Amino acid sequence: MLNAHGLTKSYGKKLILNDISFSIAKGEIIGLVGENGAGKSTLLSILATTLKPSKGTVALNGEPYQKNKTNIRKQIGFVPQEIAVWEEFTVEENMIFFEKLSWKRKNKEQLRQLCLDMKLEKWKEPVKTLSGGMKRKLNLAISLIHNPLVLLLDEPTVGIDLKSRKEIGNYLLEHAINKEKIIVYTTHDMDEINHLCDRVFCIGEDPFYKNILSKSDENVISL
Numbered sequence: 001m002l003n004a005h006g007l008t009k010s011y012g013k014k015l016i017l018n019d020i021s022f023s024i025a026k027g028e029i030i031g032l033v034g035e036n037g038a039g040k041s042t043l044l045s046i047l048a049t050t051l052k053p054s055k056g057t058v059a060l061n062g063e064p065y066q067k068n069k070t071n072i073r074k075q076i077g078f079v080p081q082e083i084a085v086w087e088e089f090t091v092e093e094n095m096i097f098f099e100k101l102s103w104k105r106k107n108k109e110q111l112r113q114l115c116l117d118m119k120l121e122k123w124k125e126p127v128k129t130l131s132g133g134m135k136r137k138l139n140l141a142i143s144l145i146h147n148p149l150v151l152l153l154d155e156p157t158v159g160i161d162l163k164s165r166k167e168i169g170n171y172l173l174e175h176a177i178n179k180e181k182i183i184v185y186t187t188h189d190m191d192e193i194n195h196l197c198d199r200v201f202c203i204g205e206d207p208f209y210k211n212i213l214s215k216s217d218e219n220v221i222s223l
């Protein structure tokens, strides 16, 4: 269970998140929506431990973030908006490189399987020759090397074709349900939200998002 309590974040005098609280259970996929600048990436960064809230607490399975950040980080996979892979390396070389940085060991076959699970088959191809969708899948595969409990994704499907989008979506669904993971991700794609997410968190005052979602009221939460 991931619990946030009273989270507040200001940049200087600008208040971005104002006293927000929520709980997310294992197996849930949460969509995070809101207009540009509402604070989605800010919230994801706080949940990823890369940004400190001005006030409030976050705890994973009862363990407060501030108590042992290293241990919390081992349980988190974070994929920021920017694709961060080595363009000159092949998919295989990227996976092996990032495995060495990971705290959990995986052999080459396990790394390859991780890519195959999300339909990334071009193992020996240099990353620079791959499509945007393939690169996003690689970014995602890298974030899963250490088998994290919590997966935080900042617009994982932006700018990619429908097929790759579906493949990533199906993978996330399977991953959350069968492996009991907690997934929080931001997107501006309402079809995706309606199809994939158990619940939706709307950040900001604007009721627009709340009104266009085809989810029952109890599954749309205003933060």
Ligand SMILES: Nc1ncnc2c1ncn2[C@@H]1O[C@H](COP(=O)(O)OP(=O)(O)OP(=O)(O)O)[C@@H](O)[C@H]1O
Binding pocket: 011, 016, 034, 035, 036, 037, 038, 039, 040, 041, 042, 043
């Ligand atoms: N380090 C920072 N210092 C000052 N202001 C910041 C900083 N990071 C973000 N902001 C501001 O905080 C607000 C929220 O930014 P954030 O990136 O969290 O929004 P977002 O909802 O993810 O936006 P988008 O949909 O465009 O990605 C924005 O107004 C942004 O300019």
